[in-house]
Amino acid sequence: YTIGVGSTGNLALSIGTISAKLGFTVEVHMSADAKQWKKDLLRQKGAKVFEYKGDFSEAITQGRSITMDDPLGYFVDDEDSKALFLGYSVAALELKRQLDEEGITVDKDHPLFVYLPCGVGGSPGGITFGLKEVFGDHVHCLFVEPTHSPSVMLGVMTGEHEKVSVQDFGLDNLTEADGLAVGRPSRFATEISQYLVSGFYTMEDDEMYRLLALLADSENVYVEPSAASGLSGPLRLQESGILEENGWEDKMGRAVHLTWSTGGSLVPEQDRKKFYQKGKSLLTPVTES
Structure with a gap:
């Protein structure tokens, strides 16, 4: 039996690792922007990695076609899987347990x-769906995307969902946040998220690196660039005007x-140091000699 998946990185790592461990044949279809260390790690785990010159859309389209042609193949579809979407949503139950334990x-x-x-929209969409089921109107979710890859935001704002890509707006979909490098959103997830998400904001790659370094210095927690993108959320919320619009400022x-x-936990030490050093260099003021 074969498990197939198309990914820019992190979904491939999780699906590829566990599927290989369980004994399945694993075929991972990755876009050109996926980090080399992720491809190498997957191969070490026993997965077959197929690389494409195009972006996520090409990788997932090709991967879906190849896997579905196999009568013993199953494709984990980040664009159109209800099972995967609901799998993401279970995270809300885990979060509630953690908050209860902390007395929050x-x-x-x-x-x-x-x-x-936010990349293709499945993960944040599923998590938001779960959180809304658990906390109702008391939770407010904001999606964060790279300035070069705001596919879900554009899909929701235009109402066109997967019918538009970032390239349609003159954006190149090139970002260091490889897990978020998606040019076209998920139809299934975006059609649900549009009714649940409270807002969007975008972020430059350099800002992700700065936040990554600040997190490492203050909390001794090391993440990859895309995982640092939410750290400026409270500040963005204060600056957006959305608090006043919704009557949230007094709360x-x-x-x-x-x-x-x-x-971030699987990033090789050498790459982790490069991420951190780049972030630190961007934090250091440049002085003229």
Whole structure:
């Protein structure tokens, strides 16, 4: 039996690793922007990695076609899988358990704000769906995308969903946040998320690196660039005007803010140091000699 998956990185790591461990044949279809260390690690785990010159859309389209042609193949479809979407949503139950253990209340007077890195939209969409089921109107989710790859935001704002790509707006879909390098959003996830998401914001790659370094210095937590994108969420919220529009400003002193970090623990030490050093260099003021 064969498990296939198309990914820019992190979904491939999870599906590829566990599927190989369980004894399946694993075929991972990865876009050109996927990091080399992720491809190498997958091959070490026993997965077959197919590389494409195009972006995520090409990788997932080709991967779906190849896998579905195999009568013993199953494709984990990040663009159009209800099972995967609901799998993401289960994270809300885990979060509720953690909040309860910490004695953290989420209700009308103690709202929860969650900042979710967003690629094709399946993961943040599924998590948001779960959170809304658990906390209702007391949770507010904001999606974060790279300035060069805001596919879900554009899909929702235009109402065209998967019918538009970032290239249609003159953007190149090139970003260091490889897990978020998606030019066209998921139809299934975006059609649901448009009714649940509270807002979007975009971020430059350099800002992700700066936040990555600040997190390492302050908390000794090392993440990859895409996983740092939600860290500026509370500041963006304050600057956006959305607090006044929704009557939230008087509750901010009692609010809970949560950044969803999507990866970093598997990053090789050499790459981790490069990420950190780049972030530190961007934090250091440039002085003229």
